[in-house]
Amino acid sequence: MVADGGSGEDEFIGRFFRPIATDAAARGLLDDAAILTPPADCDLVLTKDAVVAGVHFFPDDPPASIARKVMRVNLSDLAAKGARPLGALLALALPRDVTGAWMEAFSAGLGADADFYSCPILGGDTVRTPGPLTLSITAFGAVPHGRFVPRTGARPNQAIIVSGTIGDAALGLQWRLDPARPGFTALDPAHVAHLADRYLHPQPRLALAGALRDHAAAGMDVSDGLVGDVAKMLSASGCGGRIFAGRVPLSLAARAAIAAEPALFATALTGGDDYEIAATLPLGEVEAFLAAARAVGIPCTVIGETRAQSGLDLLGPAGDPMVLEQLSFSHF
Amino acid sequence: MVADGGSGEDEFIGRFFRPIATDAAARGLLDDAAILTPPADCDLVLTKDAVVAGVHFFPDDPPASIARKVMRVNLSDLAAKGARPLGALLALALPRDVTGAWMEAFSAGLGADADFYSCPILGGDTVRTPGPLTLSITAFGAVPHGRFVPRTGARPNQAIIVSGTIGDAALGLQWRLDPARPGFTALDPAHVAHLADRYLHPQPRLALAGALRDHAAAGMDVSDGLVGDVAKMLSASGCGGRIFAGRVPLSLAARAAIAAEPALFATALTGGDDYEIAATLPLGEVEAFLAAARAVGIPCTVIGETRAQSGLDLLGPAGDPMVLEQLSFSHF
Numbered sequence: 001m002v003a004d005g006g007s008g009e010d011e012f013i014g015r016f017f018r019p020i021a022t023d024a025a026a027r028g029l030l031d032d033a034a035i036l037t038p039p040a041d042c043d044l045v046l047t048k049d050a051v052v053a054g055v056h057f058f059p060d061d062p063p064a065s066i067a068r069k070v071m072r073v074n075l076s077d078l079a080a081k082g083a084r085p086l087g088a089l090l091a092l093a094l095p096r097d098v099t100g101a102w103m104e105a106f107s108a109g110l111g112a113d114a115d116f117y118s119c120p121i122l123g124g125d126t127v128r129t130p131g132p133l134t135l136s137i138t139a140f141g142a143v144p145h146g147r148f149v150p151r152t153g154a155r156p157n158q159a160i161i162v163s164g165t166i167g168d169a170a171l172g173l174q175w176r177l178d179p180a181r182p183g184f185t186a187l188d189p190a191h192v193a194h195l196a197d198r199y200l201h202p203q204p205r206l207a208l209a210g211a212l213r214d215h216a217a218a219g220m221d222v223s224d225g226l227v228g229d230v231a232k233m234l235s236a237s238g239c240g241g242r243i244f245a246g247r248v249p250l251s252l253a254a255r256a257a258i259a260a261e262p263a264l265f266a267t268a269l270t271g272g273d274d275y276e277i278a279a280t281l282p283l284g285e286v287e288a289f290l291a292a293a294r295a296v297g298i299p300c301t302v303i304g305e306t307r308a309q310s311g312l313d314l315l316g317p318a319g320d321p322m323v324l325e326q327l328s329f330s331h332f
Numbered sequence: 333m334v335a336d337g338g339s340g341e342d343e344f345i346g347r348f349f350r351p352i353a354t355d356a357a358a359r360g361l362l363d364d365a366a367i368l369t370p371p372a373d374c375d376l377v378l379t380k381d382a383v384v385a386g387v388h389f390f391p392d393d394p395p396a397s398i399a400r401k402v403m404r405v406n407l408s409d410l411a412a413k414g415a416r417p418l419g420a421l422l423a424l425a426l427p428r429d430v431t432g433a434w435m436e437a438f439s440a441g442l443g444a445d446a447d448f449y450s451c452p453i454l455g456g457d458t459v460r461t462p463g464p465l466t467l468s469i470t471a472f473g474a475v476p477h478g479r480f481v482p483r484t485g486a487r488p489n490q491a492i493i494v495s496g497t498i499g500d501a502a503l504g505l506q507w508r509l510d511p512a513r514p515g516f517t518a519l520d521p522a523h524v525a526h527l528a529d530r531y532l533h534p535q536p537r538l539a540l541a542g543a544l545r546d547h548a549a550a551g552m553d554v555s556d557g558l559v560g561d562v563a564k565m566l567s568a569s570g571c572g573g574r575i576f577a578g579r580v581p582l583s584l585a586a587r588a589a590i591a592a593e594p595a596l597f598a599t600a601l602t603g604g605d606d607y608e609i610a611a612t613l614p615l616g617e618v619e620a621f622l623a624a625a626r627a628v629g630i631p632c633t634v635i636g637e638t639r640a641q642s643g644l645d646l647l648g649p650a651g652d653p654m655v656l657e658q659l660s661f662s663h664f
Contacts, residue, residue: 145369
């Protein structure tokens with residue numbers, strides 16, 4: 001008689017992933033695939049993001065934070081489309097030197113976010129790699145049929161809005177890279193902690209999904225830098241616009257850093273990892289949208305307006321055009 | 333005025349992926365996510381497999397073959413669950429030394445399979461890695477509501493069947509690793525080519541999906557080796573069984589290699605990468621299933637039977653128990 005086919009991979013999955021994959025659709029991670037009955041009268045929203053150690057995160061970031069970040073990056077895409085999460089699949093390519101303690105913390109972080117955001121882990125694949133830790137998450141969401149919020153829906157004479165505050169994560173990254181910069185040495189420790197946390201732990205704006213569906217013409221998540229991403233959205237929509245830099249919402253921590261080192265303003269406007277929502281709204285929808293956003297606890301700010309002529313102008317506090325060295329951050 | 337937000341990644345996607353992502357749900361790869369209306373009265377089947385250069389494929393494999401293999405590995409999971417493909421997302425982590433010609437061939441292979449298997453590329457993510465080329469595909473399929481074929485459905489006194497032929501890919505891999513082995517030096521070049529092709533180009537048995545839904549109690553795809561995978565399916569179902577090694581279907585090429593080097597029989601029975609379907613059938617369904625499989629051009633073979641007692645016996649041609657060093661192949 002031969003054994004029951006158990007392998008090292010099966011044991012690994014049983015130890016680290018089965019305990020967090022408790023949704024029925026995951027089938028205990030014992031099947032070839034997950035099985036999910038889609039909600040009636042909904043469209044599916046499908047997104048997939050990959051990250052690599054040393055490229056998209058620091059190899060010594062806390063494992064729970066790495067798990068949460070890749071999860072939330074995907075959830076942010078769902079939020080921008082007006083969707084609610086249905087579930088996620090994880091692919092994990094692991095170097096040999098990853099320890100059991102690292103995996104336990106990673107799995108705990110992933111499971112906590114899956115619970116918090118009602119986005120159950122439904123399956124995936126774990127493989128070995130001689131290279132850096134590499135992972136991808138595929139997230140599935142649902143939006144009422146025909147109601148998803150496209151990136152291509154902006155039209156002239158709409159308001160451009162953004163959620164939350166911009167630039168915190170980019171400043172948190174710069175602090176990680178060079179804490180001795182003048183913008184950071186003078187900061188209150190609580191401000192440093194705020195920026196560092198915003199880099200490590202994006203806040204997917206899923207609570208805004210309903211307001212976006214009800215009021216927005218176009219939406220996207222701001223992942224590669226505000227100015228470049230808004231430029232992308234308007235270009236995809238076939239229009240242009242302008243952003244008033246002085247209206248871009250900044251946290252107290254970001255304001256303090258920029259006051260100490262004004263060059264960090266450009267970093268805030270063009271750095272990546274905000275995972276806030278940018279959207280355009282017909283002018284008649286602005287008040288209702290802002291009220292709905294306040295009602296779910298996510299303040300949003302009008303930062304500019306669209307126009308027929310292509311291109312995006314960035315106007316400084318005095319109304320003068322600002323020139324930036326680069327519009328957005330790219331690892332590519 | 334600032335530019336339109338175009339980045340190196342956007343240009344890359346435009347050059348290599350937009351031409352093959354022509355399905356409306358992909359939205360020209362210009363949005364944050366893909367949007368898909370699920371078919372009525374269907375369940376979704378979700379699967380994700382990852383592969384790493386130097387671990388799961390040879391770095392110098394033809395790029396079109398690498399693309400096709402990771403696509404087909406996922407489609408094989410859909411087939412085993414009785415599903416038809418709806419679409420796929422790709423995550424690609426690329427080393428810097430990948431050339432445009434390599435990418436063109438990769439994209440062409442992926443696009444050809446997306447067309448051939450009616451599984452459109454709907455989106456994904458491309459990132460840079462300092463490590464080996466790493467990719468994952470997430471495939472989505474549909475199965476009529478409540479009709480998916482579970483791995484856990486085997487019951488005592490059912491027939492165990494397998495599709496196609498077993499061991500070709502494992503022998504093709506061994507030939508790649510050591511073509512001077514006695515099992516290979518005597519082979520006809522056409523037989524060598526057959527084995528090598530079966531390793532490079534799995535044949536997902538999507539045409540069997542309907543017959544599996546109509547007749548099978550349990551199903552899975554054979555990816556890690558026949559004996560270990562059937563043992564897994566029976567264990568997950570809470571039963572056991574036996575396989576008659578002499579009934580396992582072998583290609584002429586595999587027969588010739590085993591005749592020249594009998595130790596390769598164990599390789600065929602336990603090696604990976606078959607991507608055939610193993611299933612269990614109530615005895616009353618066997619004839620109808622085999623006829624339906626013949627009708628779609630995929631011969632299937634009864635290789636054993638299930639029983640209440642746990643464990644899987646492998647019986648040699650003379651009815652004697654065969655002992656194997658390992659049941660299945662694992663990269664893990």
